[in-house]
Amino acid sequence: MGNLNIKLGTNIKLAKTKLLFFLFFIGISNYAQEVSVDIHLNVLHTIGTNSTFERSKFITIHANQLEKDWDGDNFTPDLRNDFLNGYDVYLGRDTGGITWILNNVEEDPTRLGFADPTDIASRGENSRNSFASQSKLHSYENRKNLVIAAQLHPFWTGESQKATTKGWKIASPTATGEYMGRYFNEFHGQNGQKQPAWVEVINEPAYEALGGKKDYTHSLQEIADFHVEVADAIRAQNSNLKIGGYTAAFPDFETGDFQRWMNRDKLFVDVAGEKMDFWSWHLYDFPAIGGKTDLRSGSNVEATFDMMDQYSMLKLGHTKPYVISEYGAQTHDYDRQGWTAMRDWLFLKVQNSLMMSFMERPDDITIAIPFTIVKAEWGYNHEKGYPYSARLMRKTNEPESYTGTWIYTDRVKFYQLWKNVKGKRIAIKATDFDIQVDAYVDGKKGYIILNSLESIPTQINLNFFDSYSTQISAIVKKHLTLSGVAPILEQENISPSTTNVVLGAESTMILEYTFENEITIDETSDEVKYFADDYLKPINASKASFFHINNVEKTGVFGEAVLRISIGREHGKQLIPTLKVNDKIIKVPEDWRGYDQADKGQFFGTLEIPVPYDLIKTNNEIFVEFPDFGGHISSTVMQVFNFSDDFSTLGVMESPIDRIKINLFPNPANKSFQVKLPTQYLGASFIMYNTSGVKLSQQVISKENTLI
Incomplete structure (x- = not known):
């Protein structure tokens, strides 16, 4: 994790307790075993009607x-x-x-x-x-x-x-x-x-x-x-x-x-x-x-x-x-x-x-x-x-x-x-489908849960976001992993300043945080699923399948959406389709949760595809097309996350250009603030824009620390 100290320029105003910028990175070196996890401490994540760990x-x-x-x-x-x-x-x-x-x-x-x-x-x-x-x-x-x-x-x-x-x-x-x-x-x-x-x-x-x-x-x-x-x-x-x-x-x-x-x-x-x-x-x-x-x-x-x-x-x-x-x-x-x-x-x-x-x-x-x-x-x-x-x-x-x-x-x-885990669910997101995450807050306690579907160890970079000054006083790390031919549960107290951990292959880690003060939860992320009007459509070569997802409710101007397209196909068939949502082409990630299912009779899995929130309408048309014949599209489902504010973070790991949205929490006293970036961005050049799209500066983040 690298620290980027930013001096506020004349084009940046301290209008809120948190600021949002767009950073466009160029020339990034990606590390396959390095994943960023964003944790929003003050954002309650409700799924349907449920917002607690039961x-x-x-x-x-x-x-x-x-x-x-x-x-x-x-x-x-x-x-x-x-x-x-x-x-x-x-x-x-x-x-x-x-x-x-x-x-x-x-x-x-x-x-x-x-x-x-x-x-x-x-x-x-x-x-x-x-x-x-x-x-x-x-x-x-x-x-x-x-x-x-x-x-x-x-x-x-x-x-x-x-x-x-x-x-x-x-x-x-x-x-x-x-x-x-x-x-x-x-x-x-x-x-x-x-x-x-x-x-x-x-x-x-x-x-x-x-x-x-x-x-x-x-x-x-x-x-x-x-x-x-x-x-x-x-x-x-x-x-x-x-x-x-x-x-x-x-x-x-x-x-x-x-x-x-x-x-x-x-x-x-x-x-x-x-x-x-x-x-x-x-x-x-x-x-x-x-x-x-x-x-x-x-x-x-x-x-x-x-x-x-x-x-x-x-x-x-x-x-x-x-x-x-x-x-x-x-x-x-x-x-x-x-x-x-x-x-x-x-x-x-x-x-x-x-x-x-x-x-x-x-x-x-x-x-x-x-x-x-x-x-x-x-x-x-x-x-x-x-x-x-x-x-x-x-x-x-x-x-x-x-x-x-x-x-x-x-x-x-x-x-x-899992002995101590309890509390209210808060918003958390990983940049890799193979790292499953969840998080809960209970008073002064926080529980960050990380589970790996990877067959090799992964460095997890932990990015905390909060509208308030939340100081960490202690962290207990529990890591259930394999040592030789036996499972071990490692438990240790680690430094409160820890910003990254190594998660073992196919292992689970729970980080128990103790904060100096009770966490204030005053923002919301409300998740609802919507289902298409048809299912189990056969896949024909270069022939589009259409689905309609209607009666979607967007409660505000901020949020995220994920289109879940599940497919069953013989091994060797194309798994990544051409996709349009409301006539706009959407890039489909060439990844999914878990492995390639090579030892199963055929592939049957869900592709989870981010869709711009502002593209989602009340009634939506989905266009899906594969270049080859065989198998079925088994289901089409839309997850919609309605936010109370724009606190989303995007970490789309694409080279050579990444677009990342970051919340920044300024110190009005000296008109500066610090943002912690995943180490894969160190050494990259970037262009900073404010939320209105105005270009502010172009710099290189050094491998040590750069003032802007």
């Missing part, structure tokens, strides 16, 4: 406090307290209780294939009374944003149906739903656990039944019909529950050139969409599968959300919230063996990358639960002698032997990293 949505575990896994020979006498309260973690999901009861409940003697209501009520009363007597568990009820899901068997009534352990089979989807509704009435509420926040009709019903991950020919019709009937039957017993599905293991829309989307997810929206309160997904990266890398993180997961949202708007007239009831990494090449730190690392890096995308949708994501089980001793393979892989805890002597006291696996490092 830990109950994002800092979660796939567990319920009633599980016996919390007890036993642990390193601490109270594991629940140490983990849930110690790291401020929320409980996320339970699939065991509702399934165990159905397997053991008696069949109704007067209605074959239905669970006996009397037996359900008796078992429910016993369960509630047992919970009421365990007072030490009651305080954790406020840590529940709980999802309850039915396992595939014995709930499923279609082909491959299995009987309960009592030997009888569910008669129909209506019988399944009736049991579930009665279960929630009898086992929850009154003196028992509170009612669940979300109910998944069934867990991953398509995983076994429809031919696996690569299939795109089988229809989801039977599963969609099942969801409709079950949801109706649940609501007949309990109308207050939020019900969703279809708990998709692999929402791979692009497979078979979007035939999988047509036969599964689109069909589900068409058949069951009106009955669902939310969409339920499981999202996993495959960072090690047969020596290859097949990832959702980055542009792929962005395209997946955008396509579902856009079709929901077209079909239903609104989007629906998401329950991400499992996410993380499936580590195929490291499974079926003892515990390894490297396997934990593969999960951790994905967990952070996917969560950063979820956090950009706080209005849409109701909860996101990493697939981390407390101990999962039920999953221990006694025949081959290896434990379940997705665990929070391990035995001290693993992997040499499955013995010793229970201690944390390295997955706890995620919770240690």
Whole structure:
């Protein structure tokens, strides 16, 4: 970071507490591993209606406090307290209780294939009374944003149906739903656990039944019909529950050139969409599968959300919230063996990358639960002698032997990293799509979150903007990265004057700032998404596709816009189109979040394209053209950021000429001020203009310091 001291000339007036200039740089040397991040401390970033970090949505575990896994020979006498309260973690999901009861409940003697209501009520009363007597568990009820899901068997009534352990089979989807509704009435509420926040009709019903991950020919019709009937039957017993599905293991829309989307997810929206309160997904990266890398993180997961949202708007007239009831990494090449730190690392890096995308949708994501089980001793393979892989805890002597006291696996490092984060969301932006950023302010505290999708380390230049004199008194740096074959969480106090840090490859850093005074937040950036009037258009060579994005609201004269065009194409096809917005040619960045998806069947991702705010109208026409044939434009979405003032900063890294807009905060006493510029601009010549376009000077910024 270089410091540029500027003397105010006669053409510059101190009319505001902050000034804005345009700097045009010539002859810039770019550094591929150097990224600028602009942080606006006093600007509240609201997404839809949400402007805070909600830990109950994002800092979660796939567990319920009633599980016996919390007890036993642990390193601490109270594991629940140490983990849930110690790291401020929320409980996320339970699939065991509702399934165990159905397997053991008696069949109704007067209605074959239905669970006996009397037996359900008796078992429910016993369960509630047992919970009421365990007072030490009651305080954790406020840590529940709980999802309850039915396992595939014995709930499923279609082909491959299995009987309960009592030997009888569910008669129909209506019988399944009736049991579930009665279960929630009898086992929850009154003196028992509170009612669940979300109910998944069934867990991953398509995983076994429809031919696996690569299939795109089988229809989801039977599963969609099942969801409709079950949801109706649940609501007949309990109308207050939020019900969703279809708990998709692999929402791979692009497979078979979007035939999988047509036969599964689109069909589900068409058949069951009106009955669902939310969409339920499981999202996993495959960072090690047969020596290859097949990832959702980055542009792929962005395209997946955008396509579902856009079709929901077209079909239903609104989007629906998401329950991400499992996410993380499936580590195929490291499974079926003892515990390894490297396997934990593969999960951790994905967990952070996917969560950063979820956090950009706080209005849409109701909860996101990493697939981390407390101990999962039920999953221990006694025949081959290896434990379940997705665990929070391990035995001290693993992997040499499955013995010793229970201690944390390295997955706890995620919770240690995020332990303190809270507050109001403030505006932050990076100059590279592969650096995911977020930021929050809470009184005198600030939290800057940096996550890398890059495979090499990156220098991050931190540019703070504020309308007030905000002094930093301390910075704590937490850096979750890989050291050798194990994840490490580096934590250190760094100098309050620090203006750049090095973010490790595929690593996450949280910088916790302490300021001398509470941060004043008095500006706003309000973000809204708008969806085009059409979707899933085939790409024809040199033939334009047109989309219309209408009813866009611009609340003022300042802001930004990003056009999100998602595409699915075979590898080797052109990914960068010719683009016009309202008949103006727009340059499309030749970059996107994450990697090139080379090990996936085809590319499916979102291009995020800055569009001048003043070009956006109430009704907008989008022109998209590719030079070659094949694939589809899956969705077209516009993000609009309405600003309360012109505090935007642009860092478009193009050579030989860059146009950068910088806020400057003057000192009226000596008519000078200092602006900190990214080091890639040192040694460049530039022309300075004021906001009216008047040329002020032309200088060279020296590698040391230049007065103007």
